[in-house]
Amino acid sequence: MSDTAQTIRPTLNRHVDFARRSLLISIWFAILTFPIMVMRADVAARSIVWRWSNLVWVIAGTFVGSWIWRVALERKKNGGGNPSGPGSRGIAAVRARIAILTRQRHFTLGSFIVLAVVIGIFPFAGGMWQTNVMITALLYVVLGLGLNIIIGLGGMLHIGYIAFYALGAYSYALLNQQFGLNFWMALPVGALIGGVASLLIGIPVLRLRGDYLAIVTLAFAEITRLVLENWADVTGGTAGIRSIPRPTIPGMRMTLPQTTVFIYFTMIALVVFTIFVVRRLENSRIGRQFVAMKEDVIAAQAMGVNVAKTKLTALGLGGVWAGMAGVVFAARTTFINPASFSVWESIIVLCTVVLGGMGSIPGVIVGALVLILVPEYLRAFVQFRMLLFGAILVTMMVFRPGGIIQKRRRAYTISSVEKQQAVTESGDLSIEG
Amino acid sequence: MNYFLNLVIGGLTRGSIYALLALGYTMVYGIIELINFAHGEIYMIGAFTALIVALALSFLGLDGISILVIASLIAMVYSAAYGFTMEKIAYKPVRNSLRLSALIxxxxxxxxxxxxxxxxxxxxxxxxxxxxxxxxxLQTLPVRINSAQVVILTTTAIVMVALTFLIKFTRIGKSMRAASQDKTMAMLLGVNVNRVISVTFVIGSATAALGGVLISSFTGQINFYIGFMAGIKAFVAAVLGGIGSIPGAVLGSFVLGLTESLGAGYISSDYEDVFAFAILIIILILKPSGLLGRPENKKV
Structure with a gap:
């Protein structure tokens, strides 16, 4: 009896403390947001609209929010570096069980079959709108995986990635308009243009480090967009290019729903191909050079890694995917203009990579799906969705800075494999590999 | 010649505004190495606060100058509070994780x-x-310059001198310099680094708000999106001058402002932003750490 009282009292005291602090926080926010939330300037009528109800909302919202925030921060602090801490034991056990499950061959095979069936029937069960939303999400998956080569593997902060996507889209649109190239011919051309452009931009900026590189890539992307916008004779300016043909199977006539399904499967194939290439890349000689370079440039150089060449490889390969995704984008929307390729698009792709888990393939896929699908399905709250989006980004980074699925480094430690086998056999799940 | 002078004055005005914003960027970057993407938003909030306060004050029947001064001060206080709160919520918890997490x-x-x-x-x-x-x-002068431009230029000059004084000669300035060199060492020597970071955000946000009020009364209209492009340009200016360096930020801002103004005046105004980004790329290719940036020393 006294035992439980002893554990309850500190908890209670803590929550009283939280409540007091949260109250102070909510008063602070009430003052902070007063001019923007409560007053509204109606300049036309030269008057101020007073909205006192908002004040109540702010106070209540920040009070609850601050309380939850504090509890979550405390939990993160206790559970973070200490896997045997209270509350995280259950999660650890589940994780260990999943780890063992996924190591069994028939389980992996089974989940692949289920996934393939779900992907296969999705466009027929979901309808046009769902399929279209999914195509958008898959485009971002490809973009995310491509940017992941540059950021996650190459370790270069690139915020102008969308420029190569734009180049891919415009190369298909223009090649089709001028020379009548079809989608399938334009796809490799777009990929090539994206890759070469990325490489060419990479050469002069190789000497720059982290944030300097970030702003220069952003500058290149903005220049690309502005040129597309102002070079009206060729690109059509802000009006863009219309009636770009959708992709078809040569010699077949297809209705719009059929084409949509076709684009969907093309995207699935592209995603699978991307995953295949990135996986092979990670485990290749270049992949290990990427890892070495990311860990320590000087040490890598000392070990004989040609840093310039490795960086350019990452940039070039990354650009290829953006170019391809761009061609598909142009073919799918049939209309492109420079407004689709703003800085925000680059930032969203960057967010999918970091939010999902930098360097991790499943992480980036999940990140892209979440980031594109959630706002689409939040259309009910269309007013608030960008607000929520911003808040979610901040919250995620505070509580899970490594992303949804964090990358695990491949490690060949024989002893740990043996230990895991021992674990599986004895059925003891409390040790993590 | 007159045309050229007008362009130069336009460029300097622009440069001053970029400078007021770039100072905040560069100070924050110097201490916590974070590209504060939301800095432009602080500028925008400053402009909105000033608009609301100015409207409220005009009912009280105050005259122009006193409205300007009071509205600017309140906007600066509020923006500083926003900057302070933002740092506590979004940046302090991620200070020790990956740099990219902080950026996101x-x-x-x-x-x-x-x-x-x-x-x-x-x-x-x-x-x-x-x-x-x-x-x-001003009407009697040979060049066309309006009062807003005069006020912007003088305010920027005053802020610049005040900040230089603050950083060079005061106790908090010394702590800031210490923290920007080595946070851990500064902490060991008794510098309250958390407080230094908060003060940096407060000062940076207040100068950004001042920039917001001045440029808005110069351009005559605002919306919720004005902060984004201004923020990017100011960041470009800060990088151009060598991020982390205060005189660099000012120099970078003026180079950027003049390039834009002269490029738009003599070549084509459609490509105004292209000139801004092009000068950034050219300067960084020639001097990878910016005009006045410290060269990076490699550590093994």
């Missing part, structure tokens, strides 16, 4: 603040009152 957190904050103002106020452009009164004697 800043992007999230930027999106949040933009949409917060869009929802709470309006998504349209709002006319901003001309708070800066006309000065008659």
């Amino acid at each position: 957190s800043a992007i999230g904050m930027s999106l949040f603040l933009q949409n917060y103002v869009r929802l709470a106020q309006t998504s349209n452009f709002v006319p901003f009152p001309t708070l800066i009164p006309e000065m008659q004697f």
Whole structure:
């Protein structure tokens, strides 16, 4: 009896403390947001609209929010570096069980079959709108995986990635308009243009480090967009290019729903191909050079890694995917203009990579799906969705800075494999590999 | 010649505004190495606060100058409070994680603040009152310069001198310099680094708000999105001058402002932003750490 009282009292005291602090926080926010939330300037009528109800909302919202925030921060602090801490034991056990499950061959095979069936029937069960939303999400998956080569593997902060996507889209649109190239011919051309452009931009900026590189890539992307916008004779300016043909199977006539399904499967194939290439890349000689370079440039150089060449490889390969995704984008929307390729698009792709888990393939896929699908399905709250989006980004980074699925480094430690086998056999799940 | 002088004055005005914003960027970067993407939003919030306060004050029947001064001060206080709060919520918890996590957190904050103002106020452009009164004697000068430009240039000069003084000669300035060199060592020597970071955000946000009020009364209209492009340009200016360096930020801003103004005046105004980004790329290729940046020393 006294035992439980002893554990309850500190908890209670803590929550009283939280409540007091949260109250102070909510008063602070009430003052902070007063001019923007409560007053509204109606300049036309030269008057101020007073909205006192908002004040109540702010106070209540920040009070609850601050309380939850504090509890979550405390939990993160206790559970973070200490896997045997209270509350995280259950999660650890589940994780260990999943780890063992996924190591069994028939389980992996089974989940692949289920996934393939779900992907296969999705466009027929979901309808046009769902399929279209999914195509958008898959485009971002490809973009995310491509940017992941540059950021996650190459370790270069690139915020102008969308420029190569734009180049891919415009190369298909223009090649089709001028020379009548079809989608399938334009796809490799777009990929090539994206890759070469990325490489060419990479050469002069190789000497720059982290944030300097970030702003220069952003500058290149903005220049690309502005040129597309102002070079009206060729690109059509802000009006863009219309009636770009959708992709078809040569010699077949297809209705719009059929084409949509076709684009969907093309995207699935592209995603699978991307995953295949990135996986092979990670485990290749270049992949290990990427890892070495990311860990320590000087040490890598000392070990004989040609840093310039490795960086350019990452940039070039990354650009290829953006170019391809761009061609598909142009073919799918049939209309492109420079407004689709703003800085925000680059930032969203960057967010999918970091939010999902930098360097991790499943992480980036999940990140892209979440980031594109959630706002689409939040259309009910269309007013608030960008607000929520911003808040979610901040919250995620505070509580899970490594992303949804964090990358695990491949490690060949024989002893740990043996230990895991021992674990599986004895059925003891409390040790993590 | 007159055309050229007008362009130069236009460029300097622009440069001053970029400088007021770039100072905040460069100070924050110097200490916590974070690209504060939401800095432009603080500038925008400053402009909106000033608009609301100015409207409220005009009912009290105050005259132009006193409205300008009071509205600017309140906007600066509020923006400083926003900057302070933002740092506590979005940046302090991620200070020890990956640099990219902090950047994404800043992007999230930027999106949040933009949409917060869009929802709470309006998504349209709002006319901003001309708070800066006309000065008659300017008409007699041979070059075309209006009172807003004079006020902007002098304010920027004053802020610059005050900041240099603050950083060179005061106790908090010394702590800031110590923290920007080595946070851990500064902490060991008794510098309250958390406080230094907060003060940096407060100062940076207040100068950004001042920039917001001045440029808005110069351009005459604002909306929730003005902070984004201004923020990017200011960041370009800070990088151009060598990020982390205060004189560099000022120099970079003026180079950027003049390039834009002269490029737009002599070549084509459609490509104004292209010139800004092109000069950035050219300078960084020639001097990878910016005009006045410290060269990076490699550690093994």
